Amino acid sequence: MSTAPAPRPAHHAASLPPVPQEVVVISHSNLFYWWPVWAVGYLMAIITLVHHDLMVTVPSGTEVANNANGSITYGTDKKNKSLNDQDLFISPPDSKKEKKFEQPYLQMTPNKSLGVVYAIVLVLVVTITNVPLRGLWSVIVIVVIVLVSIIFALLGIWEDILRAMSFLDIRINLAGYLFISTALLLVWLFVFFFFDRQIYMIFSPGNLRVQLAIGDGETTYDTTGMTVQKQRSDLFRHWILGLGSGDLIVNTSGAQTHHFDLPNVLSIGRRVREIEELMRMKLVVATPEK
Numbered sequence: 001m002s003t004a005p006a007p008r009p010a011h012h013a014a015s016l017p018p019v020p021q022e023v024v025v026i027s028h029s030n031l032f033y034w035w036p037v038w039a040v041g042y043l044m045a046i047i048t049l050v051h052h053d054l055m056v057t058v059p060s061g062t063e064v065a066n067n068a069n070g071s072i073t074y075g076t077d078k079k080n081k082s083l084n085d086q087d088l089f090i091s092p093p094d095s096k097k098e099k100k101f102e103q104p105y106l107q108m109t110p111n112k113s114l115g116v117v118y119a120i121v122l123v124l125v126v127t128i129t130n131v132p133l134r135g136l137w138s139v140i141v142i143v144v145i146v147l148v149s150i151i152f153a154l155l156g157i158w159e160d161i162l163r164a165m166s167f168l169d170i171r172i173n174l175a176g177y178l179f180i181s182t183a184l185l186l187v188w189l190f191v192f193f194f195f196d197r198q199i200y201m202i203f204s205p206g207n208l209r210v211q212l213a214i215g216d217g218e219t220t221y222d223t224t225g226m227t228v229q230k231q232r233s234d235l236f237r238h239w240i241l242g243l244g245s246g247d248l249i250v251n252t253s254g255a256q257t258h259h260f261d262l263p264n265v266l267s268i269g270r271r272v273r274e275i276e277e278l279m280r281m282k283l284v285v286a287t288p289e290k
Contacts (some may be wrong), residue, residue: 128285
């Protein structure tokens with residue numbers, strides 16, 4: 001007695017293909033490279049806060065009385081205080097108006113190097129973000145800096161420069177560091193998370209959507225024959241301040257070719273690899289068996 005084979009299960013309808021993966025590439029403004037300014041500003045503010053020294057402003061002609069002894073009478077209630085090798089500020093007599101000094105409350109570190117370092121960082125960031133040094137120029141600048149440093153060291157010029165720098169005195173109080181850093185950070189966050197995201201490219205298998213101006217609509221292009229190139233030639237801006245950023249160059253193919261430059265793309269190397277993988281993908285539509 002033979003048994004009939006078990007019936008094969010009916011084929012279910014083919015499931016829809018998954019949503020294509022997308023790679024969103026955002027072009028950032030040069031303000032992104034200003035992060036060292038607010039970061040160093042907060043660092044200087046923390047150092048100033050830890051020291052907890054106070055700033056005093058005195059009129060011109062004030063004398064410093066070191067190691068003063070004796071007794072003084074001060075205040076409206078004529079308080080007396082004995083001095084024992086203490087330091088005082090003696091303001092000049094003013095016949096026009098009465099001078100009233102406030103109790104010191106502004107915090108400022110006695111270390112003048114903090115303000116000098118902050119000013120140097122600010123000048124370097126302004127220079128790097130506004131003077132592009134691409135390709136050979138980056139190499140030339142580095143070679144010149146190294147050669148000049150070696151020559152100055154051999155001639156003993158660095159000692160004179162450091163001695164002259166010791167007379168440079170730049171001081172910023174705690175409120176100054178916090179105000180500059182906080183205002184710049186708020187603008188930086190707004191530009192980074194909102195403004196910059198209005199200029200982008202979206203790569204997906206088979207097409208590219210582009211928006212290169214705020215308020216413009218998206219334009220779609222076919223990725224067939226498209227070339228994608230990364231440009232990371234500015235050593236100071238792309239590598240030092242940009243932490244591996246670069247410019248993305250895209251060229252479409254077909255009857256009407258288009259050339260796109262998308263500057264200041266973060267993690268440009270990883271983005272280009274993801275785009276190349278998407279361009280190699282092909283959409284496969286599953287069909288049910290008969």
